[in-house]
Amino acid sequence: MPSLQQYRKEAKRCRDAAAADADSAVAARWRQLAELFDTLAETPERFEPKLAGVQRTRIRRQPAQQQQTRSGKPEPSQLGQLRYYRPACSQCGRQTWLVRIEPAEEPGHDLRTFECAACGHSEVVKMKYR
Secondary structure, eight states, X not given: OOOHHHHHHHHHHHHHHHHHOSOHHHHHXXXXXXXXXXXXXHOGGGTSOXXXXXXXXXXXXXXXXXXXXXXXXXXXXXXXXXXXXXXXXXTTOOBOEXXXXXXXXXXTEEEEEXXXXXXXXXXXXXXXXX
């Protein structure tokens, strides 16, 4: 779930886009979107699902074969063996989450966006798929 700071950042980005847009209808849509992000930043609990009685479970560490190297990238010989590739964040060093997969211009490749839940930093990695 995005943080309040991220909602505020998106609201500011939308207001800036509205100020820069010459088309008044488009600018009005940007301002409307900024208001929605402001609402999310002010009252996030209103939009969170109610999970009464749900217990959180601990996340297990990855098996040794899936551990990352110091650079955050697996050894080339390990790429075929890894089930999930989750590089370390280049900002804080924590493990990132895959949040988006897009087609790359090069055939047989994807652009994968990994985001750090701790600091919000994201990185795009081009990967070959099977």
